[in-house]
Amino acid sequence: MSFAPTKPSIITLTTDFGTSDSYVAQMKGVILSINANVRIVDISHDVRPQQVLQATYLTQTAWPYFPPGAVHLAVVDPGVGSDRLPIVLHTKQGVYVGPDNGVLSAALPDEARPATCSTIxxxxxxxxxxxxxxxxxxERVSVTFHGRDIFAPAAAHLSLGVNVGELGEAIDGLVAMPSVRAERVADGSMQAQVIHIDRFGNVITSIRWEDLAAGQFSLQIGGQSVPGPFETYAQLQGLGALAGSSGYLEIAVPNGSAVEALGVEIGARVRLEPERSFS
Structure with missing residues (x-):
């Protein structure tokens, strides 16, 4: 089955390269030298170095908003130069290019993703x-920069309509990250973690709003107790938990930075405890 790109074709970029160096520009230069008419959209280049889980969250919250047929390139690649494969995925929603380390997991349905990072x-x-x-x-492939020398040209050729099967041999499995979701405990609490900190200092957790039971709760994080749920930022008087626009429970503080108030980082543990009534 051939792949028909959207018109004009789109390539999205997600990396941990930052913007202070020329790495992203090098990738874009390679892409544009192959397809000068492609539209390149930056999702983020501020993924924390080697933080595949954070990249998965960012792509999971961005990729669904693009038209079917877009080419999505994600390079967070701590294993560059090792025996991990460079791969391309094809689904009805689009084409996904990157290393086989779980960074493309957001292209998979939730139910297909494993409980721990593993090959499926x-x-x-x-x-x-x-x-x-x-x-x-x-022509020359650097062992330290597959983003420029393998992934960028592959994405560019795909944006021109090259069939995904032309890039190499079919594989029947790939490394996948677990679905970004909290774990429910028998006592009704939930164990979660911080998966992202946005530029406003809001702390995004792995608790999905759809998984919450009705009623008040508190989040135990960074040695503090954060109340919730609130409906809007305007309701907050201090630290509080509310549903973010991407469907995850986040912690915010009015006119300030929640991450500074809590002193936490990505990966920090979060425990949700439902409010219990004793009537």
């Missing part, structure tokens, strides 16, 4: 290929 068989409706055909790479 491809779910129904997903095809995957190792990128091995040198025609779709730069």
């Amino acid at each position: 068989l491809l779910p129904v409706g997903v095809r995957a290929f190792a990128i091995t055909d040198r025609r779709f790479m730069r």
Whole structure:
């Protein structure tokens, strides 16, 4: 089955390269030298270095808003130069290019993702290929910068309509990250973690709003107790928990930074405790 790109074609970029160096510009230069008409959209280049889980959250909250057929390139690649495969995934929503380390997990349905980071068989409706055909790479491939020399040219060729199967051999599995979700405990509490901190200092947790039971609760995090739920930022008098626009429970503080108030980082543990009535 051939892949028909959108018109004009779109490539999204998600990396941990930052913008103080020229790495992102190098990737864009390679892409534009192959397809000068492609539209490049930056999702984020501020993923914390090697934080595949954070990249998964960002792509999971951004990719669904793009038209079907877009090419999504994600490079958070602590294993660059190792034997991990460069891969491309094809689904009905689009094409996804990156290392086989779980960074493309947001392209998979929740129910297909494992409990821990591990290799899984491809779910129904997903095809995957190792990128091995040198025609779709730069002539010289650096062992330290596959983003520029393998992933960027592959994405550019795909945006021109190259069939995903031309890039290399089909594979029947890939490394997948667990679904970004909290764990419910028998006593009714939930164990979660901080998965992202946005530029406003809001602390986003792995607790999905849809998984919450009705009623008040408190979040235990950073040695503090944070009340919730609130409906809007305007209701907050201090630290408080509310549903963010991406469907995850976040902690905010009015006219301030929740992360500074809590002193936590990505990966910090969070415990949700429901309010109990004793009538």
